[in-house]
Amino acid sequence: MAIIKCPECGHQISDKASICPVCGVKIENNIIKCPHCGNVYLKDQPTCPVCHQSPLASTVATQQPAIPVQPQIQPSQSAAAEQQAPRKSNKNKIIAIIIAVAIIIAGGYWYASSMNSLHGDEETAYVNAMNSSDPAVLQDYLDSFKDAPQEHIDSIQAHLEILKMNDTEWTNAIISNSKTALQQYIDNHPNSLHKTEALHKIDSIDWAQCSRQNTPEAYQAYLTEHSEGEHIVEAQEKLDKLDATTVGADDKQVVNSAFQQFFRGINNNDEMGITSAVSSTLHFLTNPNATKQDVISFLHKLHKDDVRSLTWRANNDYNIKKKDMGDNTYEYDVEFTVDESVSYINSDNDKFNQYKVRGHVDSNGKISSLQLVKIG
Structure with a gap:
């Protein structure tokens, strides 16, 4: 060297x-x-x-041999003719030597070129193998170029060992079926051939979890984390369906407003107030075809002459079921309890009652059904 x-x-x-x-x-x-x-x-x-x-x-x-110099002699014409043959023979020998040398040089050049070509193939294969994450590519290099420079062989073998170690990590991550382990594998090996499979597995784990929970919050979390996930269409459909049946704060406000207005009308002996809370026809108490006038009659029965005051108070124990009526309209089936306090002119007659209320609120926010069941 x-x-x-x-x-x-x-x-x-x-x-x-x-x-x-x-x-x-x-x-x-x-x-x-x-x-x-x-x-x-x-x-x-x-x-x-x-x-x-x-x-x-x-x-x-x-490599060209020297041509001997003949002394200058004045030969006769016949002697000159005799010397002509050796000169031609020497000239032919020189030409043959030149041709032989050219052939040797050309052969050497061809051999060198062939060796360079083979070496170039090894160099290309070495670069490709070092840039590959496929163990089969590296092993193929080792099998094909056993006479490669030792430093190349050492580098390929070291790279192969790293890939094999990575495969062990991947096996452990996939067997664990853990989102955390899979995500850690991706973070440690962002260019791994297993990255797509790991992302698919994480997507499946998250989808299975939100399907078990089956809540708007779970589906929304999936859509947020997996904007290009494999289940985004299904997740959106599930979310829309749950939104149509899940009772939110706005839904509770609609129900509460209707019944609060109804009971305020009773407490204030307010015909206008109580009838504005109900629909024009409704299932009221035991009458499936009641009118607003029937509601007013009920109000008057409560406020008898011996009644000093009357207080109905709805408890905050609403059990609401939401029905999707289409075009972003909803109706509600409701159950809750209400307390009745009656103060009489003769206080000895004062009483307290509790009722279970079963009602229905239509898409206009009006009470279209109300039944009272006395508790105890």
Whole structure:
């Protein structure tokens, strides 16, 4: 091994280096040392860039035999004829030698080119293997290039061991069926071939969990975390369906307002107030076809002459079932309890009652059904 100057950038390197580490030009089996001036240059240059001599000329010159010089004699015409044959024979020998040298040089060049080609294939395969995350690619390199430079073989084997270790991590993550373990694997190996499969597994885990919960919050969380998830269409459909039947704060407000208005009308003996809370026809107490007038009659029965005051108070124990009527309209079936306090002129007659209320509120927010069941 000798230290030379890179013929491309002039950096001092080993003549056995695969490539120049500075400019990247190929060095091994790709350089010529000029036999005339000693300069090192690339094989694809026909002549030395310093002395402009061809290495072929030197080879021919060194291998071509010297032609003996005959003394100048004045021969006769017949003697000259006899000398002509040897001269032609010497000339033919020289031509044959030149042709043989050319064949040898051409063969050497072909062999060098073949070796360079094989070396180039190894270099390409080495680069491809080092950039691959597939263990089969690396093993194929080791099987195909057993005579590759030892540093290449060592690098490939080290890379292969890392990939095998990664495969062990992947096996542990997939067996765990844990979203945390799978996400940690992706974070540790963002370019892994298993990344797509890991994301699919995480998506499936989250979908199974929100399906079990079956709540608007769970489906909304899935849609937020998996904007391109495999179940986004189904999640949105489930969410819309639950929104149509899930009682929210607005729904509770509609129900509460209707019954609060009804009981205020009773407490204040207010015909207008109580009738404005009900629909024009309704199922009222035991009458399935009651009118607002029937509601007024009920009000008057409560406020008898001996009654000093009357107080009905709905408890905050609503059990509401929501019905989707289409076009963003809803109706509600309701159950709750209400307390009745009656103060009489004769206080000895004062009483307290509690009732269970079963009612229905229509899409206009009006009470369309109300039954009272006395408790105790």
